[in-house]
Amino acid sequence: MTGVSRRQLFGLTGAGVALAGAGVAAGIGVDRLDPGSGAPATASTVDFHGTHQAGIVTPTQPNLHFAALDVTTKDVGELRALLRTWTAAARRMTAGQEVVTGGAAEAPPGDTGEALDLPAADLTLTIGFGPSLFDRRFGLAAKRPPQLVDLPLFPKDKLDPARSGGDLCIQACANDPQVAVHAVRNLVRLGFGVTEVRWSQLGFGRSSSTSRTQQTPRNLFGFKDGTNNVKAEDTGVLHDQVWAQPDDGQAWMADGSYLVARRIRMHIETWDRETLSGQEQIVGRSKGTGAPLGQTGEFDQVDLDVGGAGGVPLIADDAHIRLASHQTLAGARILRRGYNFVDGSDGVGHLEAGLFFLAFNRDTRTQYIPMQQALSAKDAMMEYVQHTGSAHFAVPPGLTPASNWGDGLFG
Amino acid sequence: MTGVSRRQLFGLTGAGVALAGAGVAAGIGVDRLDPGSGAPATASTVDFHGTHQAGIVTPTQPNLHFAALDVTTKDVGELRALLRTWTAAARRMTAGQEVVTGGAAEAPPGDTGEALDLPAADLTLTIGFGPSLFDRRFGLAAKRPPQLVDLPLFPKDKLDPARSGGDLCIQACANDPQVAVHAVRNLVRLGFGVTEVRWSQLGFGRSSSTSRTQQTPRNLFGFKDGTNNVKAEDTGVLHDQVWAQPDDGQAWMADGSYLVARRIRMHIETWDRETLSGQEQIVGRSKGTGAPLGQTGEFDQVDLDVGGAGGVPLIADDAHIRLASHQTLAGARILRRGYNFVDGSDGVGHLEAGLFFLAFNRDTRTQYIPMQQALSAKDAMMEYVQHTGSAHFAVPPGLTPASNWGDGLFG
Ligand code: HEM
Ligand code: HEM
Numbered sequence: 001m002t003g004v005s006r007r008q009l010f011g012l013t014g015a016g017v018a019l020a021g022a023g024v025a026a027g028i029g030v031d032r033l034d035p036g037s038g039a040p041a042t043a044s045t046v047d048f049h050g051t052h053q054a055g056i057v058t059p060t061q062p063n064l065h066f067a068a069l070d071v072t073t074k075d076v077g078e079l080r081a082l083l084r085t086w087t088a089a090a091r092r093m094t095a096g097q098e099v100v101t102g103g104a105a106e107a108p109p110g111d112t113g114e115a116l117d118l119p120a121a122d123l124t125l126t127i128g129f130g131p132s133l134f135d136r137r138f139g140l141a142a143k144r145p146p147q148l149v150d151l152p153l154f155p156k157d158k159l160d161p162a163r164s165g166g167d168l169c170i171q172a173c174a175n176d177p178q179v180a181v182h183a184v185r186n187l188v189r190l191g192f193g194v195t196e197v198r199w200s201q202l203g204f205g206r207s208s209s210t211s212r213t214q215q216t217p218r219n220l221f222g223f224k225d226g227t228n229n230v231k232a233e234d235t236g237v238l239h240d241q242v243w244a245q246p247d248d249g250q251a252w253m254a255d256g257s258y259l260v261a262r263r264i265r266m267h268i269e270t271w272d273r274e275t276l277s278g279q280e281q282i283v284g285r286s287k288g289t290g291a292p293l294g295q296t297g298e299f300d301q302v303d304l305d306v307g308g309a310g311g312v313p314l315i316a317d318d319a320h321i322r323l324a325s326h327q328t329l330a331g332a333r334i335l336r337r338g339y340n341f342v343d344g345s346d347g348v349g350h351l352e353a354g355l356f357f358l359a360f361n362r363d364t365r366t367q368y369i370p371m372q373q374a375l376s377a378k379d380a381m382m383e384y385v386q387h388t389g390s391a392h393f394a395v396p397p398g399l400t401p402a403s404n405w406g407d408g409l410f411g
Numbered sequence: 412m413t414g415v416s417r418r419q420l421f422g423l424t425g426a427g428v429a430l431a432g433a434g435v436a437a438g439i440g441v442d443r444l445d446p447g448s449g450a451p452a453t454a455s456t457v458d459f460h461g462t463h464q465a466g467i468v469t470p471t472q473p474n475l476h477f478a479a480l481d482v483t484t485k486d487v488g489e490l491r492a493l494l495r496t497w498t499a500a501a502r503r504m505t506a507g508q509e510v511v512t513g514g515a516a517e518a519p520p521g522d523t524g525e526a527l528d529l530p531a532a533d534l535t536l537t538i539g540f541g542p543s544l545f546d547r548r549f550g551l552a553a554k555r556p557p558q559l560v561d562l563p564l565f566p567k568d569k570l571d572p573a574r575s576g577g578d579l580c581i582q583a584c585a586n587d588p589q590v591a592v593h594a595v596r597n598l599v600r601l602g603f604g605v606t607e608v609r610w611s612q613l614g615f616g617r618s619s620s621t622s623r624t625q626q627t628p629r630n631l632f633g634f635k636d637g638t639n640n641v642k643a644e645d646t647g648v649l650h651d652q653v654w655a656q657p658d659d660g661q662a663w664m665a666d667g668s669y670l671v672a673r674r675i676r677m678h679i680e681t682w683d684r685e686t687l688s689g690q691e692q693i694v695g696r697s698k699g700t701g702a703p704l705g706q707t708g709e710f711d712q713v714d715l716d717v718g719g720a721g722g723v724p725l726i727a728d729d730a731h732i733r734l735a736s737h738q739t740l741a742g743a744r745i746l747r748r749g750y751n752f753v754d755g756s757d758g759v760g761h762l763e764a765g766l767f768f769l770a771f772n773r774d775t776r777t778q779y780i781p782m783q784q785a786l787s788a789k790d791a792m793m794e795y796v797q798h799t800g801s802a803h804f805a806v807p808p809g810l811t812p813a814s815n816w817g818d819g820l821f822g
Pocket of ligand 1: 325
């Protein structure tokens with residue numbers, strides 16, 4: 001479907017009209033103007049309903065706003081009601097509509113308004129439940145999926161508790177940052193008194209592609225990222241390694257997935273002083289083309305054994321793509337969906353830049369965790385990065401027009 | 412002109428090629444792929460050269476990376492050389508090229524690479540000099556423009572020194588955040604040992620329009636912002652109120668301008684609980700259409716006297732647009748070019764959201780300062796905002812292909 005103009009809906013309720021006693025506001029001038037060069041928003045929408053939640057295999061949109069929330073109420077009924085309210089609001093916003101239509105001038109607006117003139121911009125809203133939600137507070141302990149473990153502390157982790165954890169998460173992806181921010185802000189607003197923002201992260205530039213229809217983007221080390229990702233088209237791998245199956249332990253999670261979020265600070269200044277061939281040996285790929293070392297094309301098969309001049313493998317023992325490869329991890333893969341970030345500066349003269357790593361897998365215990373163990377222990381790239389935030393969420397399955405985000409949890 | 416593909420230049424130098432001893436890397440697959448839905452970057456460029464620096468009246472691009480830097484060297488020659496290096500790099504990057512072409516595999520890359528596949532995306536790079544640059548360190552005191560005052564502390568200011576001041580600033584605006592971030596990051600990299608990042612700010616959604624060709628965007632209070640801005644087409648007002656003139660005190664600043672940057676935290680949660688008519692009275696405009704109270708169209712003339720039911724003016728005494736109007740400020744206007752921001756969360760349950768206010772004027776002493784005094788003292792909106800950062804820069808005039816950013820300063 002095409003985006004409904006939010007402005008048309010809202011424009012009719014302007015209090016300027018009410019105050020002046022004049023007729024319906026005309027809104028002239030707007031529709032005749034060009035949105036200006038480079039206006040990034042597109043009118044297209046991503047279907048909110050489906051077997052799986054949108055925002056996982058959806059071709060990665062260029063802008064992210066991710067929020068982790070804590071539940072502050074003790075009343076489980078309020079939480080349940082909020083999940084219903086959020087679902088209704090998400091259904092509307094992902095269709096390019098205001099949170100609610102109209103509203104009276106003498107009440108707070110039902111929509112905060114900053115996306116009024118903007119289309120749906122391919123907005124997806126994806127929800128997840130953190131391990132702490134299954135503690136004693138809400139009687140949900142028996143519903144906790146075995147895959148939703150408390151993540152271990154990995155070697156060299158330097159986690160900030162203020163950037164880690166969370167009872168709930170909302171992942172908003174869109175073609176326009178204002179649309180993603182608007183969506184999170186309005187869900188947060190609807191949660192007032194029930195939830196609070198624990199941490200939030202903006203991201204740009206989609207550091208990983210999730211579909212073969214997309215050109216591979218680059219991360220802030222300047223390398224193509226997502227070349228060897230699990231992609232929307234890999235239905236067999238998705239079944240085996242991304243989507244929870246009915247007999248995985250908690251049937252309510254079937255067709256859902258498990259999301260690991262890691263805020264990874266990248267020491268770009270140190271990286272920038274490394275030679276080109278040094279950078280390429282760390283990654284195991286060529287920087288310009290993205291080809292695996294020893295090959296020529298970006299999508300050429302990785303050959304971990306291909307030798308260099310002295311018979312030594314071109315892809316080093318501590319190269320990132322060797323350690324992260326399913327070939328060295330008993331077949332384990334993950335679907336990466338991270339974003340680049342720059343959060344101002346670090347106070348000691350550098351940009352606070354990095355990768356907000358997001359990955360989906362079917363069982364974090366046998367996929368993400370061993371992969372991270374291998375990387376944290378041996379990856380040559382670890383010298384240039386630092387994990388500063390960490391969280392884990394159970395992402396429930398997709399919805400029908402009649403169901404809501406709380407159904408499995410409370411069903 | 413159209414963007415040169417950076418990848419073509421860089422792809423030829425991949426060390427994967429050197430290591431494998433194979434031919435020139437093919438880079439296959441890339442050019443055949445669609446950039447994906449909603450890819451925001453456009454290939455168009457904004458001319459780096461001109462009477463004025465680009466990035467002031469240039470129709471506001473949707474993404475900002477702003478950095479304030481301190482000069483750490485004591486050697487004025489190094490500073491002078493850096494401004495020359497920066498100019499050359501900016502000239503290339505705004506044309507969609509790498510910072511430098513090629514480079515050897517055994518040296519650190521001359522370009523960090525994350526924009527290799529991206530076009531120019533209308534990148535503009537605008538430089539400014541802070542008051543502190545004219546202290547004793549570099550013998551520049553006699554060059555300090557009288558307009559470049561130390562800003563006073565305004566009522567209710569709550570400034571963080573770590574988000575204020577700076578010897579230099581770089582304003583990067585583009586249609587793609589990755590292009591803006593890449594540009595700042597590479598200039599910062601070139602400044603290693605000479606300058607350090609003092610603070611940096613990302614912005615999105617251009618909170619003000621600067622040209623009549625643009626649709627007016629909305630800020631995070633949900634209101635159209637920029638309706639009554641000074642615009643690129645207002646050449647008379649630009650001459651009188653934005654561009655420094657030759658006899659303004661420092662002839663080297665002629666055709667330059669003065670930039671005020673204010674990081675303004677917006678308490679969106681409190682705002683969101685205000686009624687629609689309350690919000691509209693605070694601003695003085697209708698939220699839906701953007702029309703001034705008492706009028707019906709966004710671009711209708713503001714009438715500060717038009718009365719409501721009891722003869723009381725519809726636009727209140729403490730309304731934002733009354734206090735900021737040139738009609739109440741002896742004719743003073745400014746060119747606003749701000750951006751929305753969300754910097755994670757504030758640690759006490761809220762999003763850290765706001766407006767990164769940027770404004771250009773010819774004489775900050777008689778334009779921005781009295782305007783801010785009026786707003787800080789009386790604006791009803793002050794209850795919902797807090798100024799947390801502040802800086803002031805002299806923005807030198809535009810360049811020719813033969814000149815550089817340091818010419819006026821050191822001429
Ligand atoms: C700042 C941190 C990181 C950077 C800069 C980075 C960068 C890269 C790059 C450039 C590639 C090669 C292109 C590709 O196939 O996508 C890659 C591949 C990969 N990365 Fe990372 N990565 C980071 C963190 C991680 C983490 C934390 C994990 C998981 C624990 C991970 C898992 C993978 C996997 C599975 C691959 C594909 C390997 C294969 O070829 O089979 N990466 N990464
Ligand atoms: C978070 C802070 C602010 C918000 C949300 C805000 C919002 C607005 C809005 C909605 C308008 C009406 C539309 C327009 O004409 O652009 C406006 C107008 C204006 N604002 Fe602000 N503003 C803020 C801060 C400031 C500051 C700090 C200044 C300067 C010191 C300023 C100066 C102006 C001016 C000059 C106008 C045009 C007034 C006229 O109609 O002549 N604003 N602002």
